[in-house]
Every structure is written in C-alpha cells, then in structure tokens.
Amino acid sequence: MLGGISIWQLLIVLGIIILIFGTKKLRNVGTDLGGAVKGFKQAVNEEEKDDKDKAHAKVAHDEQPNTYDVRAEEKAAADKVENQEERK
Numbered sequence: 001m002l003g004g005i006s007i008w009q010l011l012i013v014l015g016i017i018i019l020i021f022g023t024k025k026l027r028n029v030g031t032d033l034g035g036a037v038k039g040f041k042q043a044v045n046e047e048e049k050d051d052k053d054k055a056h057a058k059v060a061h062d063e064q065p066n067t068y069d070v071r072a073e074e075k076a077a078a079d080k081v082e083n084q085e086e087r088k
Contacts, residue, residue, distance in 0.1 A: 018026065 021029075
C-alpha cells in the first residue's frame, strides 16, 4: 500500500507533525496552500480565456492611419496660393 508505507506509519508521522507545529499553524498552512492553488487555477483559466478571445478577436480600424499624402498637401498649398493670387 502506497509504496510500502502503511496507514499506521502515516498516522504516526501525522501525529508527530501535529505535536511539532500544532493544529492552528497547520490549519493556517492548509488555508494558505488552498488559496494559492485556487489563485493559480483562476490565473490559468483567465489566460486560456484571453488566448481564446485573442484568436476570435475582430480587427477594428477605428484609429486614423499615421500616413499622409505629401502630394495632396503640396497640391492644397499650391491651390491656396493660386486662390490668393486670384483674389489680388
């Protein structure tokens, strides 16, 4: 049973651990360990959910591009100069 360790040996080891640390400290360690495992599971589930969301995310092009047409600006400037000359 359990690789040569009997139930009586496990109970003796458990009794020694309780005598050394006390039940209150063991309860705190168990609570901390359980909270750590729960937090780890939540983090893994959130990461898997984020990966799935990224795979199915739609690309939105709400932002204006950072490029501009130099020739269009030159033409607009030339038209502005022509309009000013016509007004004179």
